[in-house]
Amino acid sequence: MLCGPLFVGYLCLFYLALGLAETRADAIVVGLINYLWPTMILLFAIPLLGRRPRWPVLAVGSAVSLGGIVLATSVQAESLGALIGAFGSSGVPMILAFVASVMWGLYSNLAKRYPQPNSTGAVGLFLLVTGLVLLIAVGNSWNGVDWNPRAIGELSYAIIFPASLAYCLWDIAMRDGNIALLASASNLIPVLATLLAGVYLRVPLGWELLGGAIGVVVGAFLCRLSFRQGAR
Secondary structure, three states: OOHHHHHHHHHHHHHHHHHHOOOHHHHHHHHHHHOOHHHHHHHHHHHHHOOOEOHHHHHHHHHHHHHHHHHHHHHHOOOHHHHHHHHHHOHHHHHHHHHHHHHHHHHHHHHHHOOOOOOOOOHHHHHHHHHHHHHHHHHHHHHHOOOOHHHHHHHHHHHHHHHHHHHHHHHHHHHHOOHHHHHHHHHHHHHHHHHHHHHHHOOOOOHHHHHHHHHHHHHHHHHHHOEOOOOO
């Protein structure tokens, strides 16, 4: 009842944010904003799991992560006014991605606090509900899809690996593992995801995007350092 709506809401908001991104560069920025979730996990571990951080280091880490997002967004801006305009013109997908990262931080902590009694968890059910919600949301959009072998192969890959397998393994890790260590181990994901997205979407990765990804990683790492070693 607690984790299910957060899981479904996270996926729906993230996919909607990607779908609403106007350009491929915007889609990469949306992905980076979504990757604030390692920091969100650590932040929500304070009230939900009783973790005790060193507040100055946590504040600096959170600021660095947000600074990385601002830097990544500046890829389409030539001045401060243009940067503000970039946030305004692409505001909806960015807001959706940010809310999604918050929801994933909440979900991960609640999955740790209220684990399922069985080893399989309920991720399969959550994914099924997410698929039904998105199926309703897209409506008649399927009529315009070109079902060629490449599209079918990419969709099959997305269903098996980034969706089903990845989320099931993450759920097991959150229930049985060290939450601070897991969040820390996730620090390289923004950089790797940005590099892969740039190659796949054929978007030149300038210093803004790469610098933003590194900023998110460094910020999450600092947030991890703010927690006492050995905390689970």
